[in-house]
Amino acid sequence: MLFTPIYIAMTFIKTWRIRSFRARLLEFLSGNTSVAFCKVPENAAETPTLSSKLCTNPKNAYLCDLLDYTNATRICSMKPTQLIEINDWVTCANGLPLGSSDQSPITDLDVDVLFECEMEPHDNTGQDIITLESMGQPVAWKAGSHLAIIVKTNIEHLSVIGFNFIGGEFVIDHNLPVVRIQTVQLSGEPNKASDTSMRSLRSDIQHSLKQPANEFQWPVHAALLRKLSKVVDIKSDAKNTIQMNGSSGDLVLEVPPPRKTVTLADVSVNTGKSLSGEEIDNPEDSKKAVELATKPEELQPEEKEVVVENVTVEIQHNITPKKSSLKLDLKKGTSQLSTSLLNISSQIKSVTTHKRIVSTTGPKRPQSQIDCYPVKEETARSSSSQSTPKSVKSSRPLVNTKSPNVLIYSDSVVARDNLEASLRKILDCDRYTLYVVSRETLEAGAWRGRAAMVAVAGCVGRAAPLLLAHLLAGGRLLALCSDLLHTVLPYYKTAEVRENEIVQFTYDKWKSVKMKHHIFCYQASPAKNSSLQKATDSKPSKYTGHPGHELDIQVLASEETWRTPSLLQSTDLTNGGIAIFSQIHLEADPSDYLGDEGMKSNDARLGIIHKILGDILGLHVKEPKEMTQIEYTRGFFLGNHVHKLQLVEACPSVGGARVQTLGELQVQWCLTGEEPLQPPGPAFLPVYVYECPEHFSTVEYFDNLTSTYMGRLVVYSDVMSSTMHATSGPLAHGAGSVARRQAAGRGRGGNTWISPLGQAAISLQVWMKVSPCLPLVQHAAALAAVRAIRSQPAYEHLDIRIKWPNDIYFGRDVKIGGTITTANCIGEQVYVNIGTGVNISNSAPTVCLNDIITEHNKQHGTTLPLISIEKFLARYCSQLERIIDYMSSDGGIDAFFEQYYQYWLHTGESIRIKSEATSTPVDGTIKGLDEAGWLVVTTAGGEVTVAPDGNTFDMMSGLVAPRV
Incomplete structure (x- = not known):
């Protein structure tokens, strides 16, 4: 069976x-x-x-x-x-x-x-x-x-x-x-x-x-x-004999290709594969046409198109640009398919913001493609006629609508981990989401337009043309001992092999720094070429090999013996893109191979990366004194004493310690006098049952909590891996976890979730039986977060809205929070794990609730008090319990939809539907949600229903398209 x-x-x-x-x-x-x-x-x-x-x-x-x-x-x-x-x-x-x-x-x-x-x-x-x-x-x-x-x-x-x-x-x-x-x-x-x-x-x-x-x-x-x-x-009187694959003696058919206008969408590698569900969208910026032409003057200036003459794509190890027709050479095999030169100015609008000081305006928000599955035709839940007016596009200066991403890739696991650790020490991770991506993800290109910087180490393979296009569109690149150097600067190919060589170099204030050199020592080819002037430490050069672009090349540092360039800066003078190339293993701690002597070099290494990221690439970096490891903290069990003991005593004691495994996290319940088995860490959390935290007001929290179960038992920690980890195993109905900061927060679709100080982060367990309202729980969580703010007297005028399916927005432009739900079955019970994060008092990386309240008070002469994290969390738990309770009652789902539509952004929105069967989008109008919480869109051909899960969305771009 x-x-x-x-x-x-x-x-x-x-x-x-x-x-x-x-x-x-x-x-x-x-x-x-x-x-x-x-x-x-x-x-x-x-x-x-x-x-x-x-x-x-x-x-x-x-x-x-x-x-x-x-x-x-x-x-x-x-x-x-x-x-x-x-x-x-x-x-x-x-x-x-x-x-x-x-x-x-x-x-x-x-x-x-x-x-x-x-x-x-x-x-x-x-x-x-x-x-x-x-x-x-x-x-x-x-x-x-x-x-x-x-x-x-x-x-x-x-x-x-x-x-x-x-x-x-x-x-x-x-x-x-x-x-x-x-x-x-x-x-x-x-x-x-x-x-x-x-x-x-x-x-x-x-x-x-x-x-x-x-x-x-x-x-x-x-x-x-x-x-x-x-x-x-x-x-048949064939004029040519066609050679079959593998034959050797036949003539090859030579047919002159017709002249053709090719758009950028035709040229770029665009698989449509999403990196993640929501934090990394699959953006499609406004596409600039790129015409293969020999007469640039044929384009009208007002069309704002980029003219590219004689685009050449050759895939082989060392690229030499050729002024010939577009062609592709695949005869070298996978091992040599390491670089590809794509001489285009792409449609990518990379996020290239951030001076070292805090900026108040963010990058231009890219259009994004909404991915979904057109599935079935059903009647929609009609939106309420009493809905509040739709939020309109604001003319106010925008801050970052979402936190920008920093992508990390290496073909070596060790180099990848070292690079990630180094960037986390230096970058302000409250402003950036750091993603370690696979080779497939990097080559798929779904990250384009959402990356503040891409950092690579080693061979990048077929992703080279995408990274070049990212640079030429104004993006930031950090390439450590990488073959990407040959793609951006093809004439840096004269190399010597020096395996495991330790060299000395000087950069800025760091003198005679000892570090390991790349196994290949590349220098500019001595051969004369009109498109390249050789750079020295004191004299920058120009490279004009990418049509429409001029690269300024500067040697920042050279190793002291052979004068091989150690650090190179390449700046695109057309769009301002900057790439830093290091032939030194900046990602690795010199102490690993120099011993005690390497400690001084490691301090210099971190200082050099800090200067490169902050002063040259213009990203937000930490102050040097903040460049420390994450220090996880112990937890505290908050709630009714009797109920706490009931849960703790249900956990079996092994060797006198009560340790409970909750998914990826082990929790030790520590009673009076009990010591933790190990210090707090990403996978271990000692929770003290009889003590209270210093940075969380239990009085304010419980004074504002009106629920019966929801949020009545809470594990709190100043710093934990993720609140979702602490509730990933069965605890009790309504039990939750709260963190002042999360080191590994998670969004929908596995996205990393930034959790800076000032953000309210909570996860709650909701125990339910299978019922029609179960699919609506994620929407109930979003509604509860909005009502926790706007249901209070005088706060209803704050333009806090729901962006389907799970985001919290200020107006139509700025994301201030979101929710994630997972579900597990135990017998006939389903326990739903709901994670929610809302910016309360942190102005970065986007905007926060208290900034919104402050601005509202200035504009309208009001004196609305700011909201504390404790008060918001208590009201959120209370609202969520009320919503779930009435959803489960007779007629409760209709009541839920009526309230939900008051706060969502999309009633009557005009969008375009791109189905799996058609290539041309069809105009439609959002009607509402069906019983399962799916989006219902009315088109000329009827109503289609769009699934939320497993897709990326940006409802503001006006396009709904199927994900592959």
């Missing part, structure tokens, strides 16, 4: 993956695009080109999106659509070429797909054979070094085909391995092979296919296929 649920689960997972894969294909195929799946055989003499050589325009193809790239598989999209003229192909009628049926069970055939197969059958050992007719309707074929077959199919079957292709070896009739699958556009009609010179060959092939399996001889059959294909070629 066990196998049945396992099989069902595996089937469900596979179906879900295919559906996700289908969504990616729909995105890839939108517009003038082709998709290719390629297998790279082991020890192959030649790796497949980007597009099939059977197409008439393969040399005009350039990479658009790269979904996967390994030594064995390539999955990518390319522009423009690849074309195949099939007049010199043979029709697939009457079973040719493999004996497949003329009839296919597949309907709605709207996608033309090219299959290229090896001509040598696979030694099949249990491998599933996939027949042609099961994939679609065979149309035409051609035989040479490979067997090529055109099949008409639909997107559903193409999704299954592609999923199976990348999952293992893909074998069709007669055990032929498929090495390429590519969508194409057809022209012409295949040859019916009806001439006298062809009939006998066609008859021989059909006779061969009718032979019994034990008598069928594939080599003979393959020879007949090649011969007939050659005759058709000659009879």
